[in-house]
Amino acid sequence: VLDTGERVITIALVNGNQAGKELSEQNQKAAFQPVIKVSGINGEPIFTSVDKKVNLTTDPELLELELLYYGVYCYGQGHGCSVEWDTENPDPLWVASTFFPTFNLRQMKASEFPGLTIFNMKRLFTEAPSVLINELRQFIAEYQKWIDGIETQSLQFSGDRKMSAERNIKKCRNAYSQINKSIDLLEKSCNGDGIVFRAFQLANEAMYIQRVRTLTRNRKPIDSEKINWYPFQLAFFLHEMVSFIEPSGEERKKVDLLWFPTGGGKTEAYLGISAFVIFLRRLRNTQDDGVTIIMRYTLRLLTLQQFERASILIFACEQLREKYNLGGSEIAIGLWVGGKLTPNSLEAARASINKQQRGALISGDEENPCQIQICPWCGVKITAQNYSVDMAASRMIIRCPNPGCEFHFRPHGLPVHIIDAAIYEHLPSFIVATVDKFSQIPLNDKPAALFGITSGKKPPELIIQDELHLISGPLGTMTGIYEAAVTRLCEHDGIQAKVIASTATIRNAENQIRSLYGRSHTQFPPQGISISDSFFASESAPDERPARRYFGVMGIGTTATTTLIRVNAAMLFATRYLEKLGFSETTIDNFWSIIVYFNSLRELGGASTQILDDVQSRFGYLAKTKFANVYPGIDADISYDNIVELTSRMNNSDITKVIQEGLKRSYRSDTHVDVYDFLLASNMISVGVDVGRLGAMIVAGQPKTNAEYIQATSRVGRNNPGIVVTVYNSSRSRDRSHYEQFLKYHTAMYRYVEATSLTPFSDRARDRGLHALFVSLCRYLVSGLLHNGDAINFDANNPKVRDCLLYTSP
């Protein structure tokens, strides 16, 4: 009994029946899936939330979470079962036990602003400046109104909640002023030299073309009225512009963190600002080309996919450079990953191309220059026959074989560089790189060109770090050390490059960003006073945007393996039965390929034989016996054995094949033999697999981290509704606890994301990495030390060397 008179009540159900050893007798005396349901005597609401009474934390971030999730309550916890409660009423009228808890996750949807057409990309580069600026002001005025609104609401808060609200409202006001400043600068530009405004127009035109190309490639209809920014994307674009228009300003010094749930359109938001930066730099000085933007990823797999997306935008930029005679060198994109993926030298590239042109196959582990297999612009297949090396121009030429493609006739083919040597020579404006590639800096003199040291260009001015939450642990720690070198090398006239990071799942961002970049950060969009509304996006109603439905299953009195087999068989049966129910091809396709997620390779190991044997025979049993009367007509003898794995033990080209081709094959009523029945995946799937048709997933055991659970399960239900069934292992206490608190956990999933840590300043990390930092700086910043033979010139008393030492000393 609490001070307030409220009570915590535990209700247990005991089966007092006695039964002998006979199975039939045991079954008769057992209670199957009993339900305990509690409600007020006259139906009145009698429940209060379990955990809202105690609050001991002082950590501002935790207090902020308290604020944002205020109103997300928990009314009970199961013991050996799960609990659900009435979610239709604000104060629940009942609480009940359940063995099959479910939860509908609502997606965030972009807010709409009827009457404002400012989000239309085409309008942004065709409309008269005064009209545009006027409308941008209206948009931002709405934001101000919204901030005023939450401020009024928060007046009734008290204590910590009030303080957190005040902090958040201040952040919203800062975001407002920064966006407003950009609009001022745009207006000022229109009345002045017009450069900033022109760059803004060009960036929007490039983004528009990029959208049109993507739609064309996917054979979708093009309606320019529907090619729009999401409000948060346009707002982010405006928010970031200041840092480049006035690089010496305070805004430039901060790391800006774009935080938005998975699948929300983050990539497009920073592609837009990238185009702006490229054009602004060129318009300000035609000769000022060189590497302008470095976009970094942690995984090669992801890198290739994102590279393709970014390519379309850069191709569009290059097209506009020609169309408007902007001058300067070609605007190109570079893939700087090297090592096991692509050859480092043109000679090696040529040898490999010749080999492949003669028809020789190269193994998946071998480095391969022919990474681009589809023309990003027109979507036509590109083979080794379309690759060649032009030694005189020191570049590899990739020619799109489609004569109808606008990039077919260009003398140097597609504006793409994927061989290291060519990247150092041509300095593409936009470089996509993996974080580990930066370990080349101390070992190699060539990358100096990227930072303008040997090329006489300005260094890159924008660094984009995607999936920031992955830069943690040992990888993050080492990255943090190399980052210090990158930061210094990108510095120009005392101004550092802008860093934009993005993630969907992060906690403790301030510490992580400080350790990584040594700077403070701004999150965009700032949260207001509730997790379900940030002005730019709000939680959608169930019928507005397809949601994901989560189910929890825990087998009691049986092994986890048996439970998993049965869940797999049931899912297989249910998805195959959609045919019998007469659903459309699209709907059936949506659930046809079942993803089974495993927490370790060991657990995944035996799964494919299990699916071939046990799941298949259980499926036969369901069809012939258990469901024969209720769901008749399923052919029990068809075997659904198109099974594929997606794990880190596969080589790059196989992984790419599964993701780019296999998973995209769709079910058709006349054939489904080449469509995957099951995809057995390790945590490899959690990053970068973005296939819209996937809608069914089984998670074998609660993943180790909550961020991982969110990332993995977000792979389904991206375009259409999705189902996730999590199978808990009853012999693991953590799994049990997740099952017993299923609803509480799922209503506030993002809240439970773990804080990540990286420790570049720890002793061991410094032992491992500090010399690399020192060597990098000496080589690149002290004249006469760059090349491999220059080590002899090293002089510890050289003041420049001492500067490097000083920079390195913590």
Ligand SMILES: [Zn+2]
């Ligand atoms: Zn093409």
